[in-house]
Structures are given as C-alpha cells and as structure tokens.
Amino acid sequence: MKKSLLGKTLAELEVVVKDLGMPAFTAKQIADWLYKKTISSIDDMQNISLQNREKLGEKFVAGFSNHTQVQASVDGTKKYLFAAQIKKFVEAAYIPEKTRATLCVSSQVGCKMGCLFCMTGKQGFQGNLSAGEIVNQILSLPEREKLTNIVYMGMGEPLDNTEEVLKSLEILTAPWGLAMSPRRITVSTIGILPGMTEFLEKSECHLAISLHTPFEEERKKLMPIQNIFPIKDIIENLKKYDWSKQRRVSMEYIMFKGLNDTEKHVRELSRLLSGIKCRLNLIKFHPIPDTPLLGSEPEVMEYFRDALSARGITSTIRRSRGEDIYAACGMLSTKSLTESKEQDF
Amino acid sequence: MIKKIIISNTEIAGSVYVLSFKRDFEFLPGQVIGISNHLQEAPRLYSIASGNTEDVIRILYDIKEGGQLTPWLAKRKANDSIFITNASGNFISEMNEDACWIASGTGIAPFASMFFSGNYNNKLLIHGGKFLESFYFGNEFREKLGKNYVRCCTRETGDGVFEGRLTHYLKEKDDLNPAHKYYLCGSAEMVVETRDILLLKGISFGNIVGEIYF
Ligand SMILES: Cc1cc2nc3c(=O)[nH]c(=O)nc-3n(C[C@H](O)[C@H](O)[C@H](O)COP(=O)(O)OP(=O)(O)OC[C@H]3O[C@@H](n4cnc5c(N)ncnc54)[C@H](O)[C@@H]3O)c2cc1C
Ligand code: SF4
Numbered sequence: 001m002k003k004s005l006l007g008k009t010l011a012e013l014e015v016v017v018k019d020l021g022m023p024a025f026t027a028k029q030i031a032d033w034l035y036k037k038t039i040s041s042i043d044d045m046q047n048i049s050l051q052n053r054e055k056l057g058e059k060f061v062a063g064f065s066n067h068t069q070v071q072a073s074v075d076g077t078k079k080y081l082f083a084a085q086i087k088k089f090v091e092a093a094y095i096p097e098k099t100r101a102t103l104c105v106s107s108q109v110g111c112k113m114g115c116l117f118c119m120t121g122k123q124g125f126q127g128n129l130s131a132g133e134i135v136n137q138i139l140s141l142p143e144r145e146k147l148t149n150i151v152y153m154g155m156g157e158p159l160d161n162t163e164e165v166l167k168s169l170e171i172l173t174a175p176w177g178l179a180m181s182p183r184r185i186t187v188s189t190i191g192i193l194p195g196m197t198e199f200l201e202k203s204e205c206h207l208a209i210s211l212h213t214p215f216e217e218e219r220k221k222l223m224p225i226q227n228i229f230p231i232k233d234i235i236e237n238l239k240k241y242d243w244s245k246q247r248r249v250s251m252e253y254i255m256f257k258g259l260n261d262t263e264k265h266v267r268e269l270s271r272l273l274s275g276i277k278c279r280l281n282l283i284k285f286h287p288i289p290d291t292p293l294l295g296s297e298p299e300v301m302e303y304f305r306d307a308l309s310a311r312g313i314t315s316t317i318r319r320s321r322g323e324d325i326y327a328a329c330g331m332l333s334t335k336s337l338t339e340s341k342e343q344d345f
Numbered sequence: 346m347i348k349k350i351i352i353s354n355t356e357i358a359g360s361v362y363v364l365s366f367k368r369d370f371e372f373l374p375g376q377v378i379g380i381s382n383h384l385q386e387a388p389r390l391y392s393i394a395s396g397n398t399e400d401v402i403r404i405l406y407d408i409k410e411g412g413q414l415t416p417w418l419a420k421r422k423a424n425d426s427i428f429i430t431n432a433s434g435n436f437i438s439e440m441n442e443d444a445c446w447i448a449s450g451t452g453i454a455p456f457a458s459m460f461f462s463g464n465y466n467n468k469l470l471i472h473g474g475k476f477l478e479s480f481y482f483g484n485e486f487r488e489k490l491g492k493n494y495v496r497c498c499t500r501e502t503g504d505g506v507f508e509g510r511l512t513h514y515l516k517e518k519d520d521l522n523p524a525h526k527y528y529l530c531g532s533a534e535m536v537v538e539t540r541d542i543l544l545l546k547g548i549s550f551g552n553i554v555g556e557i558y559f
Contacts, residue, residue, distance in 0.1 A: 112533040112559035116550060124534040194387055224555040227436040292550045343534045344499050345449035345473050
C-alpha cells in the first residue's frame with residue numbers, strides 16, 4: 001500500500017526527497033502543496049517536474065480523505081465523520097460562534113482510558129491516528145477557511161499518542177505548514193504525566209486538563225488514570241511550569257448532579273488550584289446510555305461558578321452547542337463500528 | 346531511574362515472562378514501577394507482582410510484538426541490567442476488606458502482589474485468560490482461595506474452569522454483593538465491559554475501581 005505524504009513534517013519530507021534522488025528544495029514545495037494549497041493529488045503539484053511527480057506517485061499518495069457523514073445542528077454545529085484506517089471512523093465537531101469557529105479533532109480511534117462518563121471510552125481502543133489523519137480532519141473540513149481555533153478534545157487521549165499529536169501540532173504551527181498561532185490550539189488531557197511533560201517541552205500550544213473532581217477517591221471512580229497519575233501530581237507539575245508567556249492552562253470540569261457540584265468541592269478546588277493561574281470551564285453533562293451519572297441542574301452550575309469566582313478562580317459555564325445532534329462524543333462513530341468484534345480476554 | 350541487576354527472567358507461558366530483581370525499597374501492593382532499557386528511553390509501567398516482604402521484586406509481563414521494550418526485555422538474562430523508577434500508584438485494596446478482584450491476562454499482577462503480601466481474606470478472585478497456561482500463579486491462588494478463585498478460559502477447557510470470557514461468567518452470576526468493593530485490572534476493553542456489567546447488576550460505581558494497562 002502506498003504511504004501518505006500528508007502528515008509528514010518538513011524534516012520527514014526532506015528524507016523522502018533525498019531517498020528519491022530529488023533536489024532538497026522539493027521538500028518545501030511538497031509541504032506547500034500539502035499544507036497551504038491542499039491539493040488532492042500528487043499530479044497537481046505543478047512546480048515539481050513530471051518525472052519527480054511520477055517518482056513520488058510510485059510510492060506515495062497525497063493522503064487527503066473527505067468526510068463520510070455529517071450531522072448538522074440547528075445552531076450551526078456540525079459533526080463530521082472521517083474514515084481512519086480500515087473500517088474505522090473518528091469524529092470532528094465544527095463549532096461556529098460569533099467571533100470564532102472551532103474544530104474539535106480526534107487523536108485516536110476509541111480510547112484506552114475508560115472514563116466512566118465517556119462514550120468513546122465505552123468503545124475501547126482501536127488504534128492511534130497518524131499525524132496525517134489528525135491534520136486531515138482540519139484540511140478536509142468544508143469550513144476550513146473559517147476556522148480560527150482547534151481543540152484536541154474529540155475521541156481519544158491525545159497524550160497517549162504523543163508522537164503523532166506533536167507532529168500534527170508542528171504541521172499546524174510551522175511556517176512551512178499551516179502557520180497557525182499555537183495560542184489558537186488547545187490540547188486536552190486527562191493527565192498522562194510523561195506525555196504532558198513532553199508536550200509542555202516541545203510545543204507552545206495551550207493545555208487543558210480534565211479535572212472533574214478535586215478529590216482523589218472520587219476521581220478514581222470516574223477516571224481510572226487517577227490510580228496511576230494522581231491529579232495532585234499533575235497540578236504540582238503544572239505549578240512548576242512558567243505560564244507567564246501567554247501560554248494558558250485551563251481545567252475542564254463536567255458537572256455531575258450530587259457528585260462533584262457541592263460546596264465541599266468549591267473549597268477543595270480553590271485549595272488544589274491555588275498558586276496556578278488557570279480558568280475552570282464548567283461543562284454540562286450529556287448522559288450516555290447505561291450511565292449511573294446525571295448532569296447538574298443549570299442553577300447549581302451557576303451557583304458553583306459564582307462560588308468559585310468569589311474564591312478567585314475564574315470560572316465559566318461552557319455554552320452547550322449542537323445539543324440536538326449531541327448524542328455524546330463518540331456516538332456517531334460507535335454506530336459506524338457495528339462490525340467490531342468481541343475481544344478475547 | 347535506578348539501575349537493577351536481573352536475578353531471573355523466566356518464560357512461564359507462551360511469550361509471558363516473570364522477571365525478578367533484588368528488593369531494596371518499600372512499596373504498597375498494587376503499585377507499579379517504570380522499567381526502561383536505557384536511561385534516555387521513556388519507561389513503561391508494570392505492576393509489581395510480588396509480596397511486599399519478599400526479598401525480590403517480581404514483574405509479570407507479556408511480549409507486545411513491535412513493542413519497544415518487551416521484545417528486548419524478554420531477551421535479558423540473569424546479571425543483565427535494567428532501569429526502574431520508584432514505585433507509585435493508588436490501586437490499593439485494603440487488608441481483609443470484602444472485595445472481588447477481577448483481572449484479565451497480566452492484569453493479575455497487582456492482585457498477586459496483594460495476595461503474596463498476605464491480603465487474601467474475604468476476597469473473590471476472578472481471572473480471565475485465553476489458555477489454561479494463562480492462569481499465572483494459579484496453584485498458589487487455588488491453595489489459599491479455594492472456590493473463591495475462579496478461572497475463565499476462552500480457548501481451552503479444563504477441570505473446574507469456566508468456559509468463556511469472564512464477562513460471561515459475571516453475567517451469569519447472580520450473587521454479587523453490592524456492599525463489596527470491585528477491583529478491575531487489565532485491558533481497557535475488559536475494564537469498561539466489566540464495569541458496565543457490574544453497574545447493570547446494581548453495583549454502585551462508587552464501589553468499582555479500575556486500573557487499565559494502556
Ligand atoms: C498502570 C499500568 C500497569 C501495567 N502493568 C503491566 C504489567 O504488569 N504487565 C504487562 O505485561 N504490561 C503492563 N502494562 C503495559 C506496559 O506498560 C507496556 O505498555 C507494554 O508492556 C508494552 O510495552 P512495549 O514497550 O513492549 O510496547 P510499546 O512500544 O509501548 O507498544 C505497545 C503496542 O503498541 C504498538 N505500537 C507502538 N507504537 C505504536 C504507534 N505509534 N501506533 C500504533 N501502535 C503502536 C506496538 O506494536 C505494540 O503492539 C501496564 C500499563 C500500565 C499503564
Ligand atoms: S474522556 Fe477522553 S480520555 Fe476519557 S475515555 Fe473519553 S476520550 Fe478517553
């Protein structure tokens with residue numbers, strides 16, 4: 001099978017052209033065609049000689065692929081389904097707002113992390129996306145020209161696929177790539193400490209942590225990762241990092257009725273997060289099938305936000321978008337996975 | 346990371362090994378250590394499978410084809426060296442608490458550590474494996490746990506062994522006590538599917554703790 005050029009960094013393209021005996025500058029030309037002009041075929045790379053295009057075409061394809069399905073909400077939010085590998089699918093959600101348009105991309109097919117509240121977690125893990133498959137969600141988006149922000153909050157745990165995610169971030173931010181500002185990109189993690197450390201070292205993009213409760217025992221029941229990388233260690237590490245250069249860390253907090261929405265949680269959150277400049281995003285929970293969890297009432301969310309803000313933690317309630325098509329992240333792709341078979345264990 | 350000299354590295358079933366080295370640190374049964382082949386290489390995590398008063402630390406691992414560490418690790422011999430990190434983690438089941446331990450494959454390791462540390466009273470251990478040889482430390486478990494040690498085998502049949510996945514065993518079981526704690530360890534698929542079954546059977550999510558070998 002031919003390999004994709006899409007997803008290769010400039011350094012990797014330089015190796016490709018060298019191996020094929022082409023001039024070194026061809027690598028930059030290919031990057032231009034892939035990431036700036038988004039051509040669909042190697043044949044369209046007009047400033048590369050026909051002979052060299054043929055050489056490239058013998059081993060590679062451009063690697064773009066269009067979405068296979070789309071669901072549109074009345075509020076303009078759209079959920080796209082992209083094919084990844086064989087018979088596997090991932091979702092990308094396009095969220096237009098007044099002053100910006102955000103794309104929420106996936107980094108894995110399924111996920112290994114098994115968070116109790118997550119539909120993708122229920123799907124198990126089918127594989128890592130390559131940098132090309134991640135970048136394709138952005139470049140093949142019909143609304144691509146309107147995009148202002150990208151968040152890695154779709155299917156999968158980005159920092160369980162650190163190598164490919166970092167490559168995709170390089171492509172999105174490098175001058176030879178999409179040249180986006182890293183301040184327009186946020187990578188969200190449940191707190192995989194080694195991956196997070198590497199990400200903070202090697203990238204300039206914003207970070208979001210899925211916090212969901214400040215209490216260790218409670219978090220263990222929601223998120224198995226807590227057994228391995230406790231949230232207090234994650235926060236301690238974040239406190240050591242220099243956040244003064246416009247790079248941001250934010251906390252994601254899905255609100256579960258009666259579980260993590262009490263006064264006790266406000267107090268513990270302000271203790272845990274003291275000394276770290278961050279925003280807390282409060283998120284409405286959309287129940288998934290067979291879940292024992294319920295979402296907090298809107299007035300409880302408002303009370304929680306105000307109580308946190310009074311303690312100096314900037315908190316906002318994230319506006320729910322695409323509720324009519326919401327059906328939880330991972331639902332669309334899970335339906336498309338009917339052929340997946342029972343694992344032997 | 347600290348350098349350790351391997352005492353033994355034995356294949357106990359097809360592509361499954363037990364590696365040991367001298368214990369010179371404290372740990373809580375259920376904790377993990379990181380193992381690496383080089384100081385520069387990112388360590389992989391492994392549950393300690395030995396008791397906390399034994400002279401050695403044992404690790405139970407299987408070879409992941411194409412993996413960075415395990416194919417290399419399987420070739421190590423006594424007196425070769427590896428690098429390890431400190432023990433860490435919170436997958437802890439209290440001594441004497443009423444609990445059901447559920448594991449698939451090498452996910453048995455943390456329960457083996459708890460067991461070899463003397464924590465086996467009031468425990469039901471359910472282990473899923475593909476073959477009869479997949480029930481690592483089976484003799485020791487059977488001796489102390491008796492009928493509270495359940496083996497579920499998907500590809501072979503054997504005396505006293507449940508035929509099929511551990512999830513099928515749990516679906517058929519109608520005496521799960523909602524007041525007990527349930528500890529799950531192994532692949533994401535096993536942990537997620539088992540947790541769903543337990544929830545459907547009326548176990549509160551507050552009594553379910555999972556550790557996933559991601
Ligand atoms: C808390 C915890 C405890 C654990 N305890 C144990 C234990 O007790 N025993 C045990 O055996 N294991 C355990 N593991 C798993 C262990 O940490 C390793 O993941 C495993 O041994 C594989 O390591 P490896 O370096 O050989 O493979 P890796 O190099 O990590 O690769 C793993 C698999 O992924 C594939 N792969 C590698 N890179 C990619 C890529 N970019 N895209 C797609 N696929 C890829 C490989 O081919 C291989 O099949 C535990 C994991 C965790 C998180
Ligand atoms: S919330 Fe994120 S990390 Fe957790 S299971 Fe879902 S996709 Fe994976």
